[in-house]
Amino acid sequence: MRSLVSSARRKGSAVVVGLDPDPPYLPPQVLKNASTEAEAVRQFCLGILEAVEPEAAAVKLQSAYFERLGPEGTAVYEGLISTAHDLGLPTIADVKRGDIGPVAAAYAEAHLRVYGATSVTVNPYMGVDAVAPFLDEARRLGDRGVFVLVATSNPSAPDLQDSTAPPLYEAAARLVSSLGEVEASGYADAGAVVGATRPEVGRRVRELLPNALFLAPGYGAQKGDASGVGALLDGDGAGVLVNSSRGILRAFGATGAGDYQSAARDAARRMREDLKGAGLRW
């Protein structure tokens, strides 16, 4: 997680820009000028990377929007990870994979080694078998990390995560705690996905994972706001990366501006300042 943590510290930013390129929401001029949907996605995401680089600690690629583009989408996904790193932006491959040991190892190889992402999101439903191979691969490669789904930010998160005693998110947090190793950065290589939408849940997960880096989705579009992030902070007032996808990618529509790059940069800058106002200090 070193490069993620050092990027956040260097830039004084907790902002993660989520690349969720859904073609109906791409700028019309980008769609018009590209020969294929995959090419439009590639150009749009390249424009976003360049625009947000000064404000963002990292970028998160949402695998689904590349998978739906077929083999060309896979190539775009791989190319964007590489370009992000060239720009000094660490990457989070948001794949939420989780499977039996040998399959988890193949997923880890795919996203951390072949595509080269800095970190990856993992689903813990199947237990330690599904998570440990990602950490093994991360440790072999060095300076990589894993974010395990613990308490998500979507409306139906409580369906399974809060329907039992103890709540599932506590069991998931204990699994993360048992697997992570604290690095020189002060954070463990096993982080957690914890929504900024439910402060009481966030505080409990932070108690269980004092040294974990949290990835908080749900900022903006999913009704999370800066105040929800407060519950997730560690003892240093840091330890959290906050993702916004639609709020930045679709900012050009909200402002009415034709230039999606400056709209995205402005939205990322406002988000960074907003998070600082809420006490997040990297």
Place this chain on the structure above:
Amino acid sequence: MRSLVSSARRKGSAVVVGLDPDPPYLPPQVLKNASTEAEAVRQFCLGILEAVEPEAAAVKLQSAYFERLGPEGTAVYEGLISTAHDLGLPTIADVKRGDIGPVAAAYAEAHLRVYGATSVTVNPYMGVDAVAPFLDEARRLGDRGVFVLVATSNPSAPDLQDSTAPPLYEAAARLVSSLGEVEASGYADAGAVVGATRPEVGRRVRELLPNALFLAPGYGAQKGDASGVGALLDGDGAGVLVNSSRGILRAFGATGAGDYQSAARDAARRMREDLKGAGLRW
């Protein structure tokens, strides 16, 4: 699920052949003759499809082993789904995806519409948001289905699935029950992944899901056997598809025979008969 159910009934077979093409375990002659790893995987899987067609109800493609091959792997995955259908074999895209609503919709579009799989496996950790978009897409396309992870067969399955009260697999089963609609085949379009490794868990899940089609992994390599399948049967002594991957793909090694196709076909035939002996009657 109609084509999956009718294939099982027509062939009198519960056998699902899992395509988990891990290069170190491919037949040496296939690896030697292919120009790339992806091409070796393609040729091997085509050979398996042709060989097992008479014995198998369906094939299951393990996404991880194609993802790790980059864009060429995505093309191989897409091509194999198409070839399987040409041979009359319905497909299960074993992707275990699960994400917020719009992302789940993009995954559903990718695997059911773009790649064209008959069915897909889904992870319910994030609740109904993560599952319903797959069923929506399945219903738009018609004759498709979803298998939701409920009780898996891997050694660490109990880490989260049995660590709470009520157990997580019960909450997951209730979610599946609430979403599925029973089709003309007599089965719901929302099925469940239920391991053949823990009979007491299997019986409980069957009580909660009397009309669900179960996909049972863990036959052979994961220490499931035909006796474990008995606990999963529905009132008609059917309702279960049983997956074997390594037991069929690597059969050529176990027999010492050079012909991986006849070894795979023989292994699939033995498995089909073994399951019939355990009372599974499609």
